[in-house]
Structure formats: structure tokens, C-alpha cells
Amino acid sequence: MIKVLIADDHPVVRRGLRETLSETDDIHVAGEAASVHEVRERVRAERWDVILLDISLQGGNGIELLPEIRKERPDARVVILTVYSEQQYAIRALRAGAAGFLTKEAAPEKLIEAIRKVAGGGRWVSPELAETLASLLAGETSGExxxxxxxxxxxxxxxxxxxxxxxxxxxxxxxxxxxxxxxxxxxxxxxxxxxxxxxxxxxxxxxxxx
The missing domain is CATH 1.10.10.10 (Winged helix-like DNA-binding domain superfamily/Winged helix DNA-binding domain)
Incomplete structure (x- = not known):
């Protein structure tokens, strides 16, 4: 069973994510957090397989929190799930230690696929982002x-x-x-x-x- 923490400052979003993931038989939402402070408390108190982390949280920024999470729980896999576009934040999120990046416009099956993949040790990005990353590695673009x-x-x-x-x-x-x-x-x-x-x-x- 994949143990998941949902970190998002909107109750409606958290409830929707919980309902979506409840339809699976291998993913269990075991906790929620709305603020940076709550994320820190939940991460310190328990072990998590996957953390769904929004960028906008009460009291801070999810990407800035990533290094703390990685230090406290190196085995936890973090998937950034946000309204912000890949163009704005994806590369910096991955550089900060995220194992995956999805926008909230992604289909529910993509979210489930991402959780399963990162829980198994892989990474998850969209095909479009993968192409951008490949171009960066090849030196074809210097970034904006x-x-x-x-x-x-x-x-x-x-x-x-x-x-x-x-x-x-x-x-x-x-x-x-x-x-x-x-x-x-x-x-x-x-x-x-x-x-x-x-x-x-x-x-x-x-x-x-x-």
C-alpha cells in the first residue's frame, strides 16, 4: 500500500484528491496538511511513501520546503501538484528534489500513474516537459x-x-x-x-x- 500525504491549502482540492485516490486499491491517503507548518509536523511525525505538494501553501512556498522534506525524509517521494504551469516552475521543482510534477489540470489517471511510478523509484513528468529537459541536457536551450x-x-x-x-x-x-x-x-x-x-x-x- 502506498501511503500518501496531501499538502494543499484548499479543502475542496484535498477532498477531491482523497476521493480520486480512494478509488484505487493500492494508494491510501493517510494524512492532509494545509500549511508549511502542518507539512513539517506531519513529515517529522510519520513516514510517507509519496507527498503530493502544492506550491502555494499557507505560510510559505512548497518548492522552498522541498529541501527540508528531503533532509527529514530522504525516502519520501514528492510530487508537485499545482495550478502553475510547467513553464513557470517544473524545472526548479525537479532541481529542488521533486520526483514528479503535474498541473491540477492533469487527468485523474495521470495523477494515479505518477504516484505509482514515483513510489516505485521512478520519476514522472509530462512528455512536453521531458522534451524540454532533454533539450536542456543537450545544451539546445539556455533557458528563459x-x-x-x-x-x-x-x-x-x-x-x-x-x-x-x-x-x-x-x-x-x-x-x-x-x-x-x-x-x-x-x-x-x-x-x-x-x-x-x-x-x-x-x-x-x-x-x-x-
């Missing part, structure tokens, strides 16, 4: 400018491009205005841009925000 950003910087880029002010971002992320401003400066430098308008145009063009 936003791939140079840290997870926190990408998060702040998304918020800037969504029209949030530095003060609003600082409040939402529990950071100082100075820290957010420093992140913004680094983002502009890494992406060779000078204004928020340029960042916003880039983010819309690349599907980082709608």
Missing part, C-alpha cells in the same frame, strides 16, 4: 531569463506583474519593505530590465501571470 531567479524572486516577480505595490508585497510575505525592494532590484538586474512595466510585459508574454 526568469529561470535565473530564486523561488522567492519569482514569487515577487509574479506579484509585481499582478500590480501589487512593494508595501503590499511586504505585508503579504511578512517581509520588510526594504527586503522586498532589494529583491526587486535583484530581479531587474538578473533580467536586464529597468522598470516594473518591463517586468509585467515579460510576465504576461511568458504566461507567468494571466
Amino acid at each position: 531569463p526568469h529561470e535565473r531567479l530564486s523561488n522567492r524572486e519569482l514569487e515577487i516577480l509574479k506579484m509585481i506583474a499582478s500590480g501589487r505595490t512593494v508595501s503590499e508585497i511586504a505585508k503579504d510575505l511578512a517581509l520588510s519593505v526594504k527586503t522586498v525592494s532589494t529583491h526587486r532590484t535583484r530581479i531587474l538586474h538578473k533580467m536586464s530590465m529597468r522598470t516594473n512595466a518591463e517586468l509585467t510585459h515579460y510576465a504576461v508574454r511568458h504566461g507567468i501571470v494571466s
Whole structure:
């Protein structure tokens, strides 16, 4: 039996995932978590075969949590399950230690297939992402400018491009205005841009925000 932890901040999503996985005879959802704090507690308290981890969690970011999970439970296999597109986060999630990456638009049978594959020691990505990874390994593409950003910087880029002010971002992320401003400066430098308008145009063009 594959023991699964669902980590998602939306109760409706958790319930839907539980119902989907209950239709199998080899996968058992043994726990749920809505926040970074709850994930840490559940991971420390129990052994898990597979952790379904959303990127957006109460109190933090799932990808930033990945190294902690890998350190605490090296045998646990983490599948990122998110609304964000592969283009935005998949490669950085895999680099951080995820064994699989799916968007929430994936068919239920794909989710079940992914859980079974990673539980058996494999990895799961879509054919499209596999092609992108193969191209990167072959040196055929150097990646997009936003791939140079840290997870926190990408998060702040998304918020800037969504029209949030530095003060609003600082409040939402529990950071100082100075820290957010420093992140913004680094983002502009890494992406060779000078204004928020340029960042916003880039983010819309690349599907980082709608």
C-alpha cells in the first residue's frame, strides 16, 4: 500500500484528491496538511511513501520546503501538484528534489500513474516537459531569463506583474519593505530590465501571470 500525504491549502482540492485516490486499491491517503507548518509536523511525525505538494501553501512556498522534506525524509517521494504551469516552475521543482510534477489540470489517471511510478523509484513528468529537459541536457536551450531567479524572486516577480505595490508585497510575505525592494532590484538586474512595466510585459508574454 502506498501511503500518501496531501499538502494543499484548499479543502475542496484535498477532498477531491482523497476521493480520486480512494478509488484505487493500492494508494491510501493517510494524512492532509494545509500549511508549511502542518507539512513539517506531519513529515517529522510519520513516514510517507509519496507527498503530493502544492506550491502555494499557507505560510510559505512548497518548492522552498522541498529541501527540508528531503533532509527529514530522504525516502519520501514528492510530487508537485499545482495550478502553475510547467513553464513557470517544473524545472526548479525537479532541481529542488521533486520526483514528479503535474498541473491540477492533469487527468485523474495521470495523477494515479505518477504516484505509482514515483513510489516505485521512478520519476514522472509530462512528455512536453521531458522534451524540454532533454533539450536542456543537450545544451539546445539556455533557458528563459526568469529561470535565473530564486523561488522567492519569482514569487515577487509574479506579484509585481499582478500590480501589487512593494508595501503590499511586504505585508503579504511578512517581509520588510526594504527586503522586498532589494529583491526587486535583484530581479531587474538578473533580467536586464529597468522598470516594473518591463517586468509585467515579460510576465504576461511568458504566461507567468494571466
